[in-house]
Amino acid sequence: MNKLPIGGCLHCKAKSDIFDHLSEEELSRVESCRVSMHYRAGEIVFKQGSPCYDFVCITSGLVKLYIEGENDRRLIIGFVKPVDYIFVPGAYVDKRHHYTAVACEDTSACLVETEVLQNLVKTNPEFANSFIKKISSQAISLITQIASVTQKQIPGRMADTLIYLSTKVYNSNPFITSLSRQDLADLSGMTKESAIRVLKTFKDDELIVIRGDEIELLNIPMLETISRNG
Amino acid sequence: MNKLPIGGCLHCKAKSDIFDHLSEEELSRVESCRVSMHYRAGEIVFKQGSPCYDFVCITSGLVKLYIEGENDRRLIIGFVKPVDYIFVPGAYVDKRHHYTAVACEDTSACLVETEVLQNLVKTNPEFANSFIKKISSQAISLITQIASVTQKQIPGRMADTLIYLSTKVYNSNPFITSLSRQDLADLSGMTKESAIRVLKTFKDDELIVIRGDEIELLNIPMLETISRNG
DNA sequence: ATTATTTATTGATTTAAATCATCACTCTGA
DNA sequence: TCAGAGTGATGATTTAAATCAATAAATAAT
Known part of the structure; x- marks a missing residue:
């Protein structure tokens, strides 16, 4: 199931702009706790309501994010494609996932402990800045979608x-x-x-x-x- | 129209936890560019689509945030009450407001240039951390509401x-x-x-x-x- | 005090969209 | 090669909620 990608985090660094401002040392900290995963089409990456331990960065494939309602209705709120990480708002609030992530196709991902990234936010201001930019973008996407779906x-x-x-x-x-x-x-x-x-x-x-x-x-x-x- | 609140930013500091980790020097930086405003019930604080220059912190009253649709439908996505600031996702993305803020009651607010707060995020890791926590909470609120309204x-x-x-x-x-x-x-x-x-x-x-x-x-x-x- | 204006209420009607039901098609595995 | 599962496609029916229309109450203005 696990397949190590070639090049490790330095490879990802070239693609996901959020890691641009990390030093070699910081990247190696990420690297050291990184777990590489592979999901087949249809498999759940994480489920709404479950505790969140890791940030997930998609290195290949495609993942859909959806909210599960009480009945079995779903609302897809976005997709994550390579190379990007899945924003996990609960990581800073209640340590729970607020939506479910499922692989649409065969997908590879890197898992990094939330604590490690949260420490990077605290020690590397540029990283924090990129991080906030990402969250802000996702918030805007949510606002755009809520406007479309309701109006x-x-x-x-x-x-x-x-x-x-x-x-x-x-x-x-x-x-x-x-x-x-x-x-x-x-x-x-x-x-x-x-x-x-x-x-x-x-x-x-x-x-x-x-x-x-x-x-x-x-x-x-x-x-x-x-x-x-x- | 403008009315200076008693105590300035040191006063607000006691109430809005996001400012807890600022030094005296940092707070005075905020203080120096702070503009105090008063809005009557029904008045617009800022309008969707307009450029955003300032972060708005509500010191008294109540503000509603809503998305304006193409027809003249609205969807209220939240309220901001004292002492809290209005999250402006566009500040980090496209420098535009993505929703409209209107005073529900007579409301006082402090305006601080977005650049000043963005610099604090870069120089004060604890502040950045609180900031991300706030954004995350708002994202979760949006997700909760989108689930309610659509399902x-x-x-x-x-x-x-x-x-x-x-x-x-x-x-x-x-x-x-x-x-x-x-x-x-x-x-x-x-x-x-x-x-x-x-x-x-x-x-x-x-x-x-x-x-x-x-x-x-x-x-x-x-x-x-x-x-x-x- | 009286008019005007906004906000709240209620009923009748229409309409958008969900639900229900059925069938065709593709893909998978026995 | 054929059953069985999942997906896609359509029609008929029902239903939730919007719209339309009219009135009542509350608030502001003169």
């Missing part, structure tokens, strides 16, 4: 989802995705059936085209209009 | 709102509130009419009683059950 109706929400996937997650158009219709629904705050139906209207209106795992946005300006009008 | 129906959402107001904002039961029905609706992600209707059913079922500006929760366990069942 728009189904077509607007799905338009938001498609634009988000293309511009923020896959950074391409068309993009190939491993997400199911249920995932698209969970990301847009609707049922699977509603997701399928609205995607069909988008296809009929030639706003998008779907070929198997590939989604192409054909008319982004119109999708943006639909997003704006809710 | 529960009207009675569950209103139950959440009432419990939130009693336990987190007013810290009492009964509590006296200056919030309108529209505010309660904006906080629960529903229309004013729906808010009125569900409050009426709560009154009829003797879960709550409303006397003018005062709301009393009579049956908190039942409200919690309603919250849990959505």
Whole structure:
């Protein structure tokens, strides 16, 4: 299950900007407690409500983060892709996970004890600064999503989802995705059936085209209009 | 309009834990650029989309934070009460406000340049730590609210709102509130009419009683059950 | 005191979206 | 090669909640 990545933390350093400001010594502190993990598609990385001991940094694959409701509804609040770490707000508050992380594809990750990173925050001001920047960005994402999900109706929400996937997650158009219709629904705050139906209207209106795992946005300006009008 | 509070930052220090770890010198740096403001009920402190120059610390009164949608819908994402500062995620990202802050009652506040606080984060590790703790808490609040608003129906959402107001904002039961029905609706992600209707059913079922500006929760366990069942 | 204006309340109607039910299709493993 | 599971697709029905409409109460303004 465990597979050590080539190059260790110095390798990651080149990619995740948050580690840019760490000294060799600090990086080796991270390295020394680092645990390398591999998750298969569908496996849980951590579960909402469980105690959090580690920060998780994704080195390959893709992870979805979702809130589990009382009934078995889910709301996907974001994705984490290489090389980035999963923000764990509970690490500083109640030592609990507030959402569940699941691998969408086969995924490799490095685990680092929360205490080690928290000490780096205290000893390295630049690191602290990057850290706050990351948290702030995630807070803004949450605000954006809460606005979309609560104030728009189904077509607007799905338009938001498609634009988000293309511009923020896959950074391409068309993009190939491993997400199911249920995932698209969970990301847009609707049922699977509603997701399928609205995607069909988008296809009929030639706003998008779907070929198997590939989604192409054909008319982004119109999708943006639909997003704006809710 | 401006009214200097007695005692300056040393006074605030005693109340807002985030300033606990600042030295006299650091506090005087804050003091030197501090601007004291007063807002009347209903006045805007800052508006979504506007550039952010200052951190705002509330010294008296009450401020609501809300997201403005495309139509003129609002979603209240939280309140800030004395003595606490308003978290401004854009300060570290795009220098824009991502929600609007409005005084619910007559409110006094201290404004401090974002740069000054950001420098403190860089030079004072303990301050950085408190800062991250605050941001994390707010992120958790957002997650809690997004879960409530997207996965529960009207009675569950209103139950959440009432419990939130009693336990987190007013810290009492009964509590006296200056919030309108529209505010309660904006906080629960529903229309004013729906808010009125569900409050009426709560009154009829003797879960709550409303006397003018005062709301009393009579049956908190039942409200919690309603919250849990959505 | 009286009008005007906002806020609260209630009922009737419409509508968006969930739910329910069924069927097709793909993929997996026996 | 075929059962069985999971996913995708559609139609019919129900339901929650918004909208629309009208009135009442409370607050502010003259």
